[in-house]
Amino acid sequence: MAQHAYDVVVIGAGPVGENAAARAVGGGLTVALVDHERFGGECSYWACIPSKALLRPGNLLAAVRRMPGVDHDGGLDPAAVFARRDAFTNGGDDSAQVDWVRSAGIEPVRGHARITGEREVTVGGDVFHARQAVIVCTGSVVRMPSVAGLEQLPAELVWTSRDATTASAVPKRLAVLGGGVVGTEMAQAWAQLGAEVHLLMTGPRPLPAYPEFAGDAVADGLRSAGVRLYPDTTAEQVSEVDGADVGAVRIAHKGDVVDADRLLIATGRKPATAELGLDAVGLEPGDPMPVDDNGLVSGVDGGWLYAAGDVTGRAPLTHQGKYQARIVGDVVAAAARGDTVYRSPWSSHTTTADHHAVPQVVFTDPEVASVGVREPAGAGQRAVELDIAVAGSALHADDYAGRLRAIVDTRRDVLLGMTFVGPDTAELLHGATIAIVGEVPLHRLWHAVPAFPTISEVWLRLLEEYGL
Ligand SMILES: Cc1cc2nc3c(=O)[nH]c(=O)nc-3n(C[C@H](O)[C@H](O)[C@H](O)COP(=O)(O)OP(=O)(O)OC[C@H]3O[C@@H](n4cnc5c(N)ncnc54)[C@H](O)[C@@H]3O)c2cc1C
Numbered sequence: 001m002a003q004h005a006y007d008v009v010v011i012g013a014g015p016v017g018e019n020a021a022a023r024a025v026g027g028g029l030t031v032a033l034v035d036h037e038r039f040g041g042e043c044s045y046w047a048c049i050p051s052k053a054l055l056r057p058g059n060l061l062a063a064v065r066r067m068p069g070v071d072h073d074g075g076l077d078p079a080a081v082f083a084r085r086d087a088f089t090n091g092g093d094d095s096a097q098v099d100w101v102r103s104a105g106i107e108p109v110r111g112h113a114r115i116t117g118e119r120e121v122t123v124g125g126d127v128f129h130a131r132q133a134v135i136v137c138t139g140s141v142v143r144m145p146s147v148a149g150l151e152q153l154p155a156e157l158v159w160t161s162r163d164a165t166t167a168s169a170v171p172k173r174l175a176v177l178g179g180g181v182v183g184t185e186m187a188q189a190w191a192q193l194g195a196e197v198h199l200l201m202t203g204p205r206p207l208p209a210y211p212e213f214a215g216d217a218v219a220d221g222l223r224s225a226g227v228r229l230y231p232d233t234t235a236e237q238v239s240e241v242d243g244a245d246v247g248a249v250r251i252a253h254k255g256d257v258v259d260a261d262r263l264l265i266a267t268g269r270k271p272a273t274a275e276l277g278l279d280a281v282g283l284e285p286g287d288p289m290p291v292d293d294n295g296l297v298s299g300v301d302g303g304w305l306y307a308a309g310d311v312t313g314r315a316p317l318t319h320q321g322k323y324q325a326r327i328v329g330d331v332v333a334a335a336a337r338g339d340t341v342y343r344s345p346w347s348s349h350t351t352t353a354d355h356h357a358v359p360q361v362v363f364t365d366p367e368v369a370s371v372g373v374r375e376p377a378g379a380g381q382r383a384v385e386l387d388i389a390v391a392g393s394a395l396h397a398d399d400y401a402g403r404l405r406a407i408v409d410t411r412r413d414v415l416l417g418m419t420f421v422g423p424d425t426a427e428l429l430h431g432a433t434i435a436i437v438g439e440v441p442l443h444r445l446w447h448a449v450p451a452f453p454t455i456s457e458v459w460l461r462l463l464e465e466y467g468l
């Protein structure tokens, strides 16, 4: 076994691992960054980037179609959409990413990493000793549901998000199981690309984690794109369709069936900790890695094991994982220098925003953009809801339909959460994030005058509705 020593070993070179490594190097430490697949991780090749590249052309076309006076005779050209997506993902080639890692002063290591002891990571025949810390950023993997017949289906009939973001042929019929973020975004994208899409969901509307008005608006948008929705529907059994010319799958539910050429499983993800050797440090393989607000893994002695990103189960989003990563990298560097590691909320070393202000955009048409709490939690909190109906929205699109819900802490007069739904609401979100993180009193927001005529004018309407 070859032995290597670095100050820090980072496991997982997704967006989170790369950021943790870069901050640790910036803090003066030597870092090895290990990945068993592609540098850049899920987000770059199979998730955020390709999915948004697939969605944007269809959403743009739908917007143009709603606008009188704009010529939109041509529809989507799937081949061109796929080519643009592949340009964003470099066709799956991560060599440029590895070059960046080297140029940042980080040592890239390819292979599957396991924790084999305190401050020790083994990759094949190499043992890496971490003088200061090991940071786990292994992300998450698809969680397959238990549906009768699923394991017996030929693999080519079953899509996960990886297939849905990388496929370069439009299936004639696509069934989607799960009405969460992946299910709605990919149903939208593939319908816009020309597939006949059937979306099966267990609840009455998609996006159950969001306010009902948001799920309802997205359901309407999906229907307009041609998606057939199956609310309150559990897939009881899946099977291959006998005698089909091309492979086909049948999904049985409520005494009825849906036939499709591909079945996309979009029923959630789980932290990638099953094959990490967590038992060597007394943690349960398969579980999320519990961390405190400095990113230190709880329940492991010695203060050397940290984690960030999807693997923690905290907020499985790229931007929030990268925020955690920047903080963990800085914490490790500060501890190595013998500097104080700050533990108070909102310090430069604490991931306080994880508890108060996690922004997320669902890039459907209409978009859902949300940060902070989505429902009022009893006395002292008030939900203020209104349509987005201002001069800016009317000019932006004919028949613009949008809505927002703000949750206000009425005792402190500050915003706790905001959910927007409507075309192009994504870019409204950061204003809400700033207001929540800054705890800006609403009477002070009164002086933040939205430009006329923009969709942001709805902030003024919100304050008036609140009573200012
Ligand atoms: C379809 C889809 C669309 C999404 N869209 C968005 C979006 O628009 N915006 C957003 O914010 N989030 C989005 N997400 C979520 C986002 O992809 C994740 O939050 C993000 O990738 C998490 O980053 P990470 O670095 O923690 O993990 P990952 O990106 O999963 O990276 C983990 C890395 O660790 C490596 N690894 C794992 N185990 C080991 C091991 N034992 N040894 C060595 N290497 C290992 C993996 O190969 C991988 O490269 C989307 C997710 C999906 C599935």
Ligand SMILES: NC(=O)c1ccc[n+]([C@@H]2O[C@H](COP(=O)([O-])OP(=O)(O)OC[C@H]3O[C@@H](n4cnc5c(N)ncnc54)[C@H](O)[C@@H]3O)[C@@H](O)[C@H]2O)c1
Pocket: 145, 146, 177, 178, 179, 180, 181, 182, 183, 185, 200, 201, 202, 207, 208, 234, 235, 266, 267, 268, 269, 316, 317, 360, 361, 362, 363
């Ligand atoms: N735009 C974005 O920010 C974006 C896009 C895609 C994914 N992501 C992230 O990736 C993660 C994974 O997304 P996801 O959509 O896979 O998970 P999710 O948890 O958002 O949605 C999964 C959905 O599947 C449903 N479900 C579970 N079991 C089912 C079953 N047997 N049959 C039918 N439905 C079932 C759940 O009720 C839920 O609505 C999320 O945490 C999300 O934040 C983010």
